[in-house]
Amino acid sequence: MLPTPDNSECSRHTCAVTAEAVRKARQEIRKLRRENPDSPIIVTGCAAQTEPETFANMDEVTQVIGNTEKMQPQTWQQLAQGPNFIGTTEKVQVDDIMSVTETAGHLIDGFGTRSRAYVQVQNGCDHRCTFCIIPYGRGNSRSVPAGVVVEQIKRLVDKGFNEVVLTGVDLTSWGADLPATPKLGDLVMRILKLVTDLPRLRISSIDSIEVDENLMQAIATEPRLMPHLHLSLQHGDDLILKRMARRHLRDDAIRFTEEALRLRPDMTFGADIIAGFPTETEAHFENSLKLVTDCNLTWLHVFPYSKRQGTPAAKIPNQVNGTVIKERAARLRAIGDQQVNSHLAAQVGKTHHILMENPHMGRTEQFTEVTFAAPQAEGSIVTATITGHTGQQLQATNT
Numbered sequence: 288m289l290p291t292p293d294n295s296e297c298s299r300h301t302c303a304v305t306a307e308a309v310r311k312a313r314q315e316i317r318k319l320r321r322e323n324p325d326s327p328i329i330v331t332g333c334a335a336q337t338e339p340e341t342f343a344n345m346d347e348v349t350q351v352i353g354n355t356e357k358m359q360p361q362t363w364q365q366l367a368q369g370p371n372f373i374g375t376t377e378k379v380q381v382d383d384i385m386s387v388t389e390t391a392g393h394l395i396d397g398f399g400t401r402s403r404a405y406v407q408v409q410n411g412c413d414h415r416c417t418f419c420i421i422p423y424g425r426g427n428s429r430s431v432p433a434g435v436v437v438e439q440i441k442r443l444v445d446k447g448f449n450e451v452v453l454t455g456v457d458l459t460s461w462g463a464d465l466p467a468t469p470k471l472g473d474l475v476m477r478i479l480k481l482v483t484d485l486p487r488l489r490i491s492s493i494d495s496i497e498v499d500e501n502l503m504q505a506i507a508t509e510p511r512l513m514p515h516l517h518l519s520l521q522h523g524d525d526l527i528l529k530r531m532a533r534r535h536l537r538d539d540a541i542r543f544t545e546e547a548l549r550l551r552p553d554m555t556f557g558a559d560i561i562a563g564f565p566t567e568t569e570a571h572f573e574n575s576l577k578l579v580t581d582c583n584l585t586w587l588h589v590f591p592y593s594k595r596q597g598t599p600a601a602k603i604p605n606q607v608n609g610t611v612i613k614e615r616a617a618r619l620r621a622i623g624d625q626q627v628n629s630h631l632a633a634q635v636g637k638t639h640h641i642l643m644e645n646p647h648m649g650r651t652e653q654f655t656e657v658t659f660a661a662p663q664a665e666g667s668i669v670t671a672t673i674t675g676h677t678g679q680q681l682q683a684t685n686t
């Protein structure tokens with residue numbers, strides 16, 4: 288919920304990734320209405336883009352705004368006129384996102400803390416994984432030119448940010464629509480070369496099969512590029528990967544993680560994995576379980592498969608039973624917990640450079656949370672020795 292300064296309007300940003308996310312958005316809208324009986328409620332985001340009628344049919348909702356429209360100042364200027372405008376316009380303002388070709392007009396995706404900024408360098412996706420609704424919410428891939436990104440990051444560093452995270456819906460496709468089709472590795476190298484006083488650069492989720500040579504080079508040679516990669520792997524079985532229309536096979540993922548670890552031994556990996564994709568048998572699923580250790584994955588984002596209307600996977604007749612999906616997701620999470628525990632235990636006694644998010648919590652180069660009993664300066668990078676862990680977080684004292 289994003290109440291306006293005078294609290295006269297509520298806007299709900301929706302996520303379309305899973306059916307559960309849409310259900311929660313609807314639930315929250317009903318709650319918002321109960322708490323704010325007189326405020327207009329405006330719904331935007333990917334679910335508003337892909338299924339505007341779901342929200343337009345709710346009496347609680349005043350207006351449904353698409354992902355392109357939400358970035359246009361006039362949309363909000365008009366809505367700010369209140370009932371005079373809202374009463375005279377269509378309840379749904381959602382254009383065809385596939386016709387959008389301009390790059391993201393908004394570069395800053397968000398500020399994690401005073402010390403870390405998220406910079407969106409790419410939006411949309413040209414792939415059509417069979418389970419995924421995202422391209423219908425975000426449109427085709429568009430990239431922000433490198434010069435614009437570099438200037439933005441320079442400004443952020445001038446303002447005191449110690450870490451920048453590059454984000455995008457399909458980050459590794461960055462550059463494909465730009466002149467000379469540069470790759471993500473070129474962008475990373477350019478940022479590090481031109482913004483010499485940026486202490487830490489991270490990249491968010493990537494598709495390992497699309498990683499270019501320069502990105503591997505940066506992983507090997509650039510200590511300011513943080514050693515943590517979140518991989519969009521989705522499954523560990525080749526047949527299911529093909530049915531998902533993914534572009535990699537199980538061995539590609541293993542080869543990538545082995546090579547990244549060879550180049551950067553302190554690298555850790557996170558990964559998205561879907562449990563219970565249609566037609567998944569126990570044997571297919573066990574290949575996902577094995578992938579976790581074969582790829583040395585530490586942080587798992589486990590998604591119990593949920594049917595998204597309008598996707599090819601939703602039409603596959605052999606859907607997996609809901610109880611089985613939940614049980615498989617729980618098994619994946621359990622192995623994920625073991626991996627986190629091993630990672631945390633292996634850090635005890637090591638020295639890390641920790642970016643403080645608040646006086647008592649910061650994150651290592653690998654993005655692992657660290658707590659301090661004694662307060663530290665927020666936003667600073669503290670050198671500390673790891674003294675223990677809680678099963679979820681590391682504990683440290685200054686060196």
Ligand code: SF4
Binds near residue numbers: 415416421
């Ligand atoms: S690459 Fe990612 S965003 Fe694009 S369709 Fe596949 S899962 Fe969705």
